[in-house]
Amino acid sequence: SQIRDKAKEAAEKADILLFILDGKRDLLPPEEELYFSLKKLNKLIFVIVNKVDSLSDEDKLGDHYRLGEGRIFAISAEHKRNLEFLKSSLLEVIPSSVQEEKEPEPLKIAIVGRINVGKSSIVNRLCGEERLIVSEIPGTTRDSTDTLIFRNKKAFCLVDTAGIRKLGRTRDKREKAGIIKAKKSIVRTDVICLIMDAQEFPTRQDSAIAHLSHESGKPLMIVLNKWDLIRKETGTSEDFKEQ
Known part of the structure; x- marks a missing residue:
């Protein structure tokens, strides 16, 4: 397996x-x-x-x-x-x-977003190998996973979190626990990276996640995944900026 x-x-x-x-x-x-x-x-x-x-x-x-x-x-x-x-x-x-070795603490980056926007796939790409299990089945990641990578002799800790959706919309206890841990990951990391699906306009849930990040006082990066699936010259980029 x-x-x-x-x-x-x-x-x-x-x-x-x-x-x-x-x-x-x-x-x-x-x-x-x-x-x-x-x-x-x-x-x-x-x-x-x-x-x-x-x-x-x-x-x-x-x-x-x-x-x-x-x-x-x-x-x-x-x-x-x-x-x-x-x-x-x-x-x-x-x-x-x-x-006795005391290495500097790596910069912790929380990878957050809705269900099935490709968070684990992005982490695998940044690692250069298949560290995390990815699947077309929504909600494959049910827990927060820390992955250490090095770039230019500097360490970064990527915290891949469970896809966040409203607690009331899932009855799965493990998934609920994963969502709670995802929110806790936002607190314990230094930078928040919000992954969004470029094929869909921002949803209320995207806004809710961004609000969680804003409340934490951490820097927020917004990454549009699946951009290659968007038809060119559609004005999508400007539409996203307006949203």
């Missing part, structure tokens, strides 16, 4: 892998298969079982202990259980020279 392929691509570029499992259910065959395929990369793997809220939950873990070769951590991100132990274990394997 695309998700599995992306996971392997990311693993090949990493030095340490954090393999995260759901402690509320049994180990699934595809998870076990993915783990052993990652082992072939000869990378250091930390197996992290999340949602383990207590010692009794930890005692119920069975198949999970077949993985990890001693580096298995039963944690609860929600309740912050064993997070400090995980952090200290990670610091033990990270060279001190790397820990």
Whole structure:
């Protein structure tokens, strides 16, 4: 699948892998298969079982202990259980020279816009590779995804967000959570890049997103995607400026 392929691509570029499992259910065959395929990369793997809220939950873990070769951590991100132990274990394997390096914070750019205007496709183009999954199906991106790129020896963090639409228009809980995170992304980034579909005139939702950006006090760039699909000499550019 695309998700599995992306996971392997990311693993090949990493030095340490954090393999995260759901402690509320049994180990699934595809998870076990993915783990052993990652082992072939000869990378250091930390197996992290999340949602383990207590010692009794930890005692119920069975198949999970077949993985990890001693580096298995039963944690609860929600309740912050064993997070400090995980952090200290990670610091033990990270060279001190790397820990001491203090790189300047990358400029964070939020990529926001309505459903299916091509946000992920633009991020992939800027990266020069297929980092994010794109699809003709609206709403493929349901969460905010940070992607680090470098230009002229400077780092930029592109935050691809879930497509924003009115909360009342979706019943999908995961999509609602993604929309909330998209709004939070606007707060935590330095520049807002509003992607719009050049085939459509600005909508009320575009204006609402621009208003969110304006309220944040962050610089706003407006990018018209799919411009190549517009017939030339139609005055579209001037019409957009007026809108």
